[in-house]
Amino acid sequence: MAGAGLKWRSVWARNERIAVQALLENLRRLVWLAALLVPLSLLHVASAWIDHAPVEAAAGGVSGQFGLGRPALSSATGAAASAVERDAAAAARLDGARWREAVVQVHLVMAANLVLVGLLIGWTRRQPRLRRAWQALLETWGLGSALLFTIAVASIDQWIGASITSFLIGCVLVGALFLLRPQRSALMYALAYLAYAWALGLTQDDPVVLTGNRIDGLIASVLGFMVSLMIWRKHVLKETLAAELQSCRLQLQERTAEMQQQAVRDPLTRVWNRAEMLRLVQRELMRAQRQGGETCLVLIELDGLRPVNERWGAVVVERLVTSVAHLLGEGLRATDEVGRMAPESFAILLPQTTQEEARVLADRLLLAIQRIRLAMPDGHATPGACLAVSSQPGRALVPVPQQCERLYAAAELALGQARQQGRGSVGVAPPNTVQG
Secondary structure: HHHHHHHHHHHHHHHHHHHHHHHHHHHHHHHHHHHHHHHHHHHOOOHHHHHOOOHHHHHHHHHHHOOOOOOOHHHHHHHHHHHHHHHHHHHHHEEEEHHHHHHHHHHHHHHHHHHHHHHHHHHHHOOOOHHHHHHHHHHHHHHHHHHHHHHHHHHHHOOOOOOOOOHHHHHHHHHHOOOOOOOHHHHHHHHHHHHHHHHHHHHHOOHHHHHHHHHHHHHHHHHHHHHHHHHHHHHHHHHHHHHHHHHEEEEEHHHHHHHHHHHEEEEOOOOOOOHHHHHHHHHHHHHHHOOOOOEEEEEEEEHHHHHHHHOHHHHHHHHHHHHHHHHHOOOOOOOOOOEEEEEEEEEEOOOOOOOHHHHHHHHHHHHHHHHOOOEEEEEEEOOOEEEEEEEEEOOOOHHHHHHHHHHHHHHHHHHHHHHHHHHOEEEEEHHHHOOO
């Protein structure tokens, strides 16, 4: 149950993240749509005012067709037919004028609405506290007004014909251009169809045409919903794959970094291992070769660990070694480096440090190591140590690898001398030992 709940929360969080991204993308598309449709709406308004002759021409054409190719009618019949034709033409002109006026009003309202929506979207981007709620409201406003616009145009067109092309195109374009969650999409299209069916009944008087257009409008709504559903599923799949790819990339980077650390770090103490420490020594000697300055190396060898191992075991020995490594890391500068050279020995690299300064540091570290105490049930575990100091002047006349070998060999020789003096000794290599 706990695993299922965790998975459900993960899926819910992913869907919410995708929904937020979709909301921002919809607002961006609404701005572009407004920038495109406002000029088109104004152009349509201008053309509707200028080009108003087709309806009258169509009415005259119909009247002429009724008069061509027929035998001569009686004067009474001809007068009646002429009256009917005149009434039909007048009705056509009236419907055309009413259609033109309604189209102009609808396009002007839509253009003003789109301008307002675009301005409000820009305003919400500068209001962090109100951003999410206002953005959701503007998304609903923009999409709803787009569908209402197509409904209004389709219902107005019923005065001069039976076309619902505007509603069909609007349903498909809204579904294809915007990223809508299935629940919201179903509700939006259902409400749009109800509004469409109601508005159509206000302008279409022919019941047969009205029924057919309502059925066609239902098909258009379902088609728009299906397009929206496919677009949303494709978007969710793309975002999910992108998130999984990003997660895999981060895991790979973390694993790579971890493996790189394992390659250069001692697994117990997390200080540099022997190979990395020798590389750092060579790098510092190369810097000193160019810029000058003395480089010192301090070797620390722990002793007295075998009795600890025999009495309390290897775990206590590891705790002592880890404590010493932690102590060495705390007492150094940011430019100094600490490495574990062997199971019981450490090295400290001291750039830009004189041999006397390194000797003072070694004495201080020796006292700190001797104060380490691990409380055990039957006593205290404590390490002993011997330390050695060697130095290498900068701008030496020998190659850097040879300098590194001499620096380390001198420290090993001084450590052997300290070992002969007994626990708690510090050996210092003579300067000429490493200057060669």
